[in-house]
Amino acid sequence: MSTPAEVAGRYRIERRLGAGGMSTVFRAMDTVLERPVAVKLLAEHLADDEDFVARFRREALAAARLQHPNIVQVFDSGQDTESGRHYIVMEIVEGLSCADMLREHKQLEIDGTIGILRDACHGLDYAHRAGVVHRDVKPGNLLIAEETGATKLADFGIAKAAEQTRITQVGSVLGTAAYLSPEQARGDEAGPASDIYSLGVCAYQFLTGRLPHEYSSLTELALKQQQDSVEPITALRPEVPRELDQAIRLCLEREPEMRYGSALDLARALEAGASGETTDATRALAAADVTDATHALRTQSLRRPTAPPRQAPTAAPPARRQEATRAPAKGRRWGGFLALLAALAAIVVLALVLLTANDDTVQAPNASDPSQQIQELRDFLDEHSR
Numbered sequence: 001m002s003t004p005a006e007v008a009g010r011y012r013i014e015r016r017l018g019a020g021g022m023s024t025v026f027r028a029m030d031t032v033l034e035r036p037v038a039v040k041l042l043a044e045h046l047a048d049d050e051d052f053v054a055r056f057r058r059e060a061l062a063a064a065r066l067q068h069p070n071i072v073q074v075f076d077s078g079q080d081t082e083s084g085r086h087y088i089v090m091e092i093v094e095g096l097s098c099a100d101m102l103r104e105h106k107q108l109e110i111d112g113t114i115g116i117l118r119d120a121c122h123g124l125d126y127a128h129r130a131g132v133v134h135r136d137v138k139p140g141n142l143l144i145a146e147e148t149g150a151t152k153l154a155d156f157g158i159a160k161a162a163e164q165t166r167i168t169q170v171g172s173v174l175g176t177a178a179y180l181s182p183e184q185a186r187g188d189e190a191g192p193a194s195d196i197y198s199l200g201v202c203a204y205q206f207l208t209g210r211l212p213h214e215y216s217s218l219t220e221l222a223l224k225q226q227q228d229s230v231e232p233i234t235a236l237r238p239e240v241p242r243e244l245d246q247a248i249r250l251c252l253e254r255e256p257e258m259r260y261g262s263a264l265d266l267a268r269a270l271e272a273g274a275s276g277e278t279t280d281a282t283r284a285l286a287a288a289d290v291t292d293a294t295h296a297l298r299t300q301s302l303r304r305p306t307a308p309p310r311q312a313p314t315a316a317p318p319a320r321r322q323e324a325t326r327a328p329a330k331g332r333r334w335g336g337f338l339a340l341l342a343a344l345a346a347i348v349v350l351a352l353v354l355l356t357a358n359d360d361t362v363q364a365p366n367a368s369d370p371s372q373q374i375q376e377l378r379d380f381l382d383e384h385s386r
Contacts, residue, residue, distance in 0.1 A: 003016075003024075003026070003041070004080060004082065004083040004085065007028070007039055007041070007080045007083075007085070007087050007089075008076070008078060008080055008081075008087065008089075010030060010031050010032045011028040011029070011030055011031070011037060011039050011087075011089060012028055012029045012031055013026050013027075013028050013039065014026065014027045014028055014029060015027050017038065021043070022042060022043050022046065023040045023041060023042050023043060024040070024041050024043075025038055025039070025040045025041075026038070026039045026040075026041065027039075027092060028089075030075075030089070036092050037075060037089050037090065037091070037092055038089070038090045038091070038092040038093075039087055039088070039089050039090075040087060040088040040089075040090065041085045041086070041087050042056070042085065042086040042087070042088075044085065046086070047084060047085070047086060053086065056086065057077070059156075060074060060077035060088055061077075062130075062131075062132050062156075063132070063156040064076075064077070065130065066126065066127055066130060066132060066156060068122070068123055068126040068127075069150060069152075070119045070120065070122050070123030070126070070150060070151060070152055070153060071123045071126065071127065071152060071153050071156065072090050072091050072093060072143065072152045072153065072154040072155075072156075073090065073091040074088060074089070074090050074091075074156075075089045075090060075091065076088070076089035077089065090154070091152075093143040093144075093145050093152055093154070094145065094146045094147065095143060095144045095145050095146035095147075096143075096144050096146075097139060097140050097141070097142060097143050097144070098116060098139035098140070098142040098143075098144065098151075098202065098206070099138075099139040099140040099142075101139075101144070102139055102205065102206070102209075106209040107206070107207065107208065107209040107237070108206040108207065110207065110239070110240060110244075110274060111274070113203065113206040113207055114270055114271060114274045115149070115151070116142060116144070116151045116206070117199065117202075117203055117206075117266075117267070117270050118267050118270065118271065119150055119151035119152075120137070120142055120151050120153060120199055120202075120263075121199070121263040121264060121266050121267035121270070122263070122264070122267065123151075123152070123153045124137070124153065124192070124195050124196075124199065124263040125262055125263040125264045125267075127153075127156060128192040128195070128262070128263060132156060133190050133191060133192060133194065133195060134153060134155075134156055134195050134198075135184070135190045135194065135195070136155060136179075136198075137153070137179065137195050137198035137199050137202065138176055138179040138198065138201075138202065139202055139205070139206075141153060141154045141155050142154075142202065177221060178201060178211045178213070178215075178221070179198045179201045179202070180194075180198070181193070181194040181197035181198060181256070182197075182225050182226065182254050183256060185222070185225065191256065192262070192263070193256035193257070193259045193260075194256070195263070196251050196259050196260055196263060196266055197251055197252060197253075197256075197259060199251065199263075199266070200212075200248055200249070200250075200251025200252045200259075201251075201252065203248045203251065203270070204230070204233065204248055204249075204252070207233055207237055207240055207248070208233055208236045208237055209236075210236070212230045212231075212252055213225060213228065213230070225254070226254070230249050230252050232245055232249070233245040233248060233249070241273055241274060241275075241276045242276075243272065243273040243275075243276050243277060243278050243282075244270065244273030244274050245273070246273065246278070246282060246286060247266070247269040247270055247272070247273040247278075247279075247282050248270070248273075250269075250282065250285045250286065250289075251266065253285075253289070258285060258288065258289060259285070260281055260285070261281070265279070265281040268281070269281055269282045
C-alpha cells in the first residue's frame with residue numbers, strides 16, 4: 001500500500017524522515033493549525049493484530065498526557081479512514097538525534113553529555129511519576145532541539161504496546177539489545193530502574209565511544225551481561241572524573257535495586273560527578289555494592305567444606321587415581337553446560353529483540369544472522385551434553 005498524501009483529512013505528508021521495523025515517520029503540515037508536525041504511520045501488518053492495536057491506543061493516550069519540555073509531545077492519534085493506517089501525530093523536533101551525533105563524532109564532550117543526560121533524567125522522572133515507563137531509551141530516541149539545545153525523549157509507549165504480540169513473543173521488548181536492562185532481556189516487567197539502566201548505557205557510550213559490553217554474537221552479549229563487570233570509563237578516557245565514572249556505572253548494576261531510586265537522583269549524581277563530587281545516593285549505592293560483594297565472598301567461604309585432618313599420603317589404586325582425574329573434568333563440563341542452558345532463554349529473547357529492532361540504532365554489533373547463532377548454540381549444547 002502506498003503512503004497516503006494526507007492523513008485524517010488534515011495532515012498533509014511532505015517527506016519521509018525515517019523508518020523502523022514498526023513504523024515510518026514523515027514530516028507533515030497540520031493544515032488546520034498551520035504548523036509542521038511529525039506523523040508516524042504504523043507498519044501495515046500491525047493493523048491485523050487486534051491486541052497490539054488496542055494496546056497501542058491505550059499507550060498513545062498515556063503518552064499524550066505527558067506534557068514536559070524534555071518529552072516529545074503527542075498531539076493526536078487514530079486510524080486514517082481512507083488508507084486504514086494507524087498513526088500518531090507528534091511535535092516535530094528540528095535537529096539531530098544522539099544517534100546522529102555518535103555517528104558523526106564517536107565520542108561526545110563531557111559537558112555536552114551531562115546536559116543531554118540531565119534533560120533526559122528530568123523527562124524520565126516526570127514520566128515515571130505519572131506511571132509511564134519508556135522501555136526503549138537509546139540514542140535514537142534522544143533528540144536535540146536545534147533552536148533551544150534541549151534534549152527531548154521520543155517514542156514513549158511504543159515498546160509497551162509491542163509487548164506480548166505475535167511480533168515480539170516470549171516476553172521480549174522492542175529496542176536494541178545493547179540498551180536493554182538485564183531484567184528486560186530475561187522477559188521480566190520493565191520499571192523505572194530499567195530506563196535508568198538504558199540511560200546509563202547511553203551515557204557510557206557517549207563518553208567512551210563504545211558500549212559497556214562489546215559483543216560479536218548474541219551468546220557473548222548474554223553471558224557478558226550476566227557475568228562480566230563493566231570496564232571503568234576512566235580506563236578508556238582518563239580525563240573523565242572518577243566520581244562521574246562511578247555515578248554512570250552504578251546505573252549498570254545487574255539488579256534493579258542496586259541502581260538509583262529515581263531519575264532525579266541520577267541527574268544530581270551526574271552533575272556532582274562532573275565536578276568531582278559524590279551525592280548521598282551515590283555513596284549509599286556504592287557502599288551497598290561493596291557490602292553485597294563482601295557478603296557473597298563470606299558466604300562462599302563458609303560453605304566450603306572443612307579440610308579433613310592431614311594424613312600420610314598413600315598410593316591410590318590405579319583405577320581410583322584415574323577416576324579421580326576424570327571427575328573434576330566431568331564436573332567442569334557439566335557446570336559449563338548448565339550455565340549455557342541458563343543463558344539460552346535470555347539469548348533467544350535477545351535474538352527476537354534484534355529481529356524486531358528499529359532501524360535507527362547506533363553502532364550495531366558485528367553479528368551474523370540471529371537465527372543462525374541460535375542454531376550454532378544448540379549444536380554446541382548437543383555436542384557437549386553427550
